[in-house]
Amino acid sequence: MNLLYEDLGYFDLTTHGLGIGEKQATMSFAPKGEVILCGVDEVLKVMRELNIEHKFHKRDGDCVEGKEIILECKGDAASLHKAWKISQNIFEYMSGIATYTNSLVVKAREINPKISVATTRKNFPGSKELMLKSVMAGGGVIHRMGLYDSILVFEQHLNFFNTKEELESAFTKLKYEFLEKKIAVEVEDYKxxxxxxxxxxxxxxxxxxxxxxxxxxxxxxxxxPHLLLSATGGIHESNIEEFAKCGVDFIVTSSPYHAKPLDIKVTIKESL
Incomplete structure (x- = not known):
């Protein structure tokens, strides 16, 4: 995925039209409030692709205070303006997810220090890598990347079995066929x-x-004793502590994927 081209296209009409593209300038990025930073690797690719001189002061997963400088850049105005908005968007969206995830983890572990907060595969299509990296930067873990990395039996699978005997035979076969995998089942009641x-x-x-x-x-x-239990469905920042109190081993949620982007201020100035 060429993130840069998505924004740039063929031309930066404004910078070209103003005739400022060859002027030398500096650009810096800093959050307006405290964030858990994410997006460094992706922004680094943008900087390298545009041959912009750059210096990162923070890494993914760092807690960055408001107005602390994340990144400083030097180059011609044309290159800096090409890098500006896509880099800002990356930082704002990914740091938003990382910061929200971190809030969930902190709240849950104040109740149970050993609990894990995991996210689902209900990410926006095409954005999986960026979203999962953001979750991990915030201290969360990945529940399922996709169909290929874990086994999870849903009601939608169980509907294909007409008798308990048929289901139990298939379940036994599943366990012995994938000895190295844990078998997870979604359940809705105690029975x-x-x-x-x-x-x-x-x-x-x-x-x-x-x-x-x-x-x-x-x-x-x-x-x-071997059994692990997770709580899932409708878990977010305002109620995660309640679920953490019940003794589950981990919490599964999609809420970080809907986190609000956080404000990252970008300053561009001509070099004097």
Whole structure:
């Protein structure tokens, strides 16, 4: 994906029309408020592609205070204006996700220091790499990158089995065919949680459960010590602490993908 060309196209009509393209200038980036920074690798590619002299003062995952300089650049005005907005957008969107994710992690770990906050594969199509990198910069982990990296049984899979015997045979085959993989099953109530725990599920993904039901499902760990449980569905910044209190091993959420971009101020000045 050529992020630069997406914005640049063939010409920068404004800079060309004003006749300022050959003037030498400086450009700097700084957040207006505190952020968890993300987007350094992507902006670095932009700088290199345009042969802009640059110096990064921060790395992905750094906590950056308001007005702290992230990046300083030198070059001709034409190149700096080409790099300006795409670089700003990268920093603002990716840092927004990283900062929001970090807030979730901090809130959850104040309750349970060992809990993980993981994100789903419900990212905006075409943006997976950028979104996942942002989540990781914020201290989150990846629940599923796609269909290829993990096994998760949904109701949509179970609908293809007409009898319990047929399902149990297929489930046993699945476990032995993929011995190195943990088998996760999405469950919506305590009855299903008990059933799939008894079949040998490694992970129960508890979907949109009420707190009391979720806490009851956690008690299954007493009978199945290997069992891991996650809470998922509708979890965000304002309620994650409640879910962390119930004893699940990790929390699965898509909410970081909807995080608001954060303001990164860009200053461009002619070199005197």
């Amino acid at each position: 299903d949680a008990c059933y799939f725990a008894s079949l040998g599920a490694d992970i129960l993904q508890c979907e949109k459960m009420e707190y009391a039901t979720l806490k009851k499902c956690v008690t299954l760990k007493e009978h199945y």
